[in-house]
Amino acid sequence: MRILIIEDEKSLREDVVDYLTENGYKCDFATTIKSAIQKLNDIVYSCALVDVGLPDGSGIEIVEHIKKHNPEMGVIIVTAKNSLEDKLQGLKIGADDYLTKPFHLSELSARVYSVLRRRNFGGKNSLIFDGLEIDTTEKKVIANNIQLQLTKKEYEILVYLASNPKHLITKEALADAIWGDKADMATSFDFVYSQIKNLKKKLNEADLKDYIKVVYGMGYKFKS
């Protein structure tokens, strides 16, 4: 799957490209509206990540272009923290999702996965690992052919981790993904910890290998 990243900030762009490439996506990038539209005309992408604030105008233009010429393509817009209007406008003209800067790379990866799933790219609606199948349409988790009884939060955490395979997910990223900035740090970390503990226990009871690894002090890793 090919993803176009339209972002003018070099450091962020490089991080995003690296991270998504590691997660198995093919990434191209553009830094201006002009070059982005050129690339969009040449290559068919599954998803585009569009920064709204570009040097030669608003990324909204690109979203409009995509929706006009390739409505099947997934679009995630990236906005500055306090530009609510950009966000609303972007969603109105057909962006699938939005991220506000700054974001955790794992969050981006999870969003990209979610958009691609919704847009049915690659024809798969579930994440399949050895003995573990996460059906994101039905929101079911099947371990060794038996459906696991997970709570909503446990399921969300599992999907988030599984959509970032091999990567370390910090506890902050996980807490942010689940509660946004609504929850206080210390309390939410404790909660994440206990949820992960339960999740590991349930996976363990289903005779699965240890998918979730706890990296002391840092976070969690999904090992497929």
Added chain:
Amino acid sequence: MKLLTKTNVYTTITTVLLFAMGIFVVYEVILQKLDKEVDKQLLSAKTQIVNGLNDGISPNEFLSNLGQKVYIKKVDKQTVFDNKFIDYIENQSSVYTSDDDVLQRELLFQTVVDGKAYEVTVCSSLSEGKKTGEYIIVVVLIFLLVSVIILFLLNRLISAFIWSPFYDTLSKIKTWNIKKNEILDFKTTDIDEFHLLNDTVKDLTRQIQSDYHNLKEFTENVSHEAQTPLSIISTKIELLMQESNYSEKQHKLLVQTYNATQRLYKLNEGLILLTRIENKQFVETTAIDLVQAIEEKIEVLEDFVEAKQIVVEKIFNAQVTKEINPVLLTILLNNLFINAIKYNLEVNGTIKITLNEDSISVENTSFSDKIDKQFLFDRFNKNSISGSLGLGLSLIKKIVDFYNWHITYSHKDGTHKFKIYM
């Protein structure tokens, strides 16, 4: 005591004292003058009597002309003495007069006519003069009273008029708010001192305002400018953490760096939020059903409530809809509820949320003691809970202030209660 009242009191006291002294002096002078007048009359009577006696006129004849009581008696031998004036009080009480004591003055002298010595007493009443004196005093007293009242009122009027620019200045300084970018404009005055005062205050406030804005701008800039590098640092550390071949020591250092960065990042975010509220960047409002909003927020935080097994009691006494900014309401309710959860007991904790027509209150059991009210809403005043940024309550206060609401805090039997009057 007001300046006007104070000056007025002093002026009045001084005036009354001066007048009293004046009256006393006038009274004394009048009395002395009257005495002299009486003496003159008595002496002129003496001359007439002596002349009359010398002329051989029978005393009875000229006595009636004089209109004064005269007593003449023969004495055997003339003793030499000068005119003697004697004051005495004659008791005249009778059926006809009500005045019983009459002040009299008599002149006693001896004269020799045709070798015969006579002792003559001429009497004159002093009462008339005394009465006149008393009348004068009464008139003066009335005059004094009236003038004191008039002076008092006039003083007040003039002072009020003169001091009005001062009071104007005072009231304007009192209502002056450094946060509002207003320039003080005082009443024009032709009094040099007030003019100077106004100018000085104007310069002073302008200086304070400019300093305040510079300082505010500086802190805002620091927060804003710090945000981007902070997020870059944070992302880079996250990327560093993706590597796995660290020694235990490197791992520990990385974790500590990451935690500190996250903390700084969140702190900065909180400060920016405070500034944005202060700068009125959340002005757009929507009508929000508070019951629904509270239910939603509690639901979001349900995980934490359940983790601590806190019993949440919600009492909705009214269906309240408020015109409020949704972001601010979310921040407000979140912080109120998160505090109530965070500082709650580990076992058997409760939270009671009460919504009334004009108020919302959150009560929670807690392990922490009463919070010192003085610093309650100050930034970074926190009970030593790890991970707490100490911005929650000051965010609540900021929002409450923004809407001109009022928040109270009370502590009773281990229960903390925050109540917001809307």
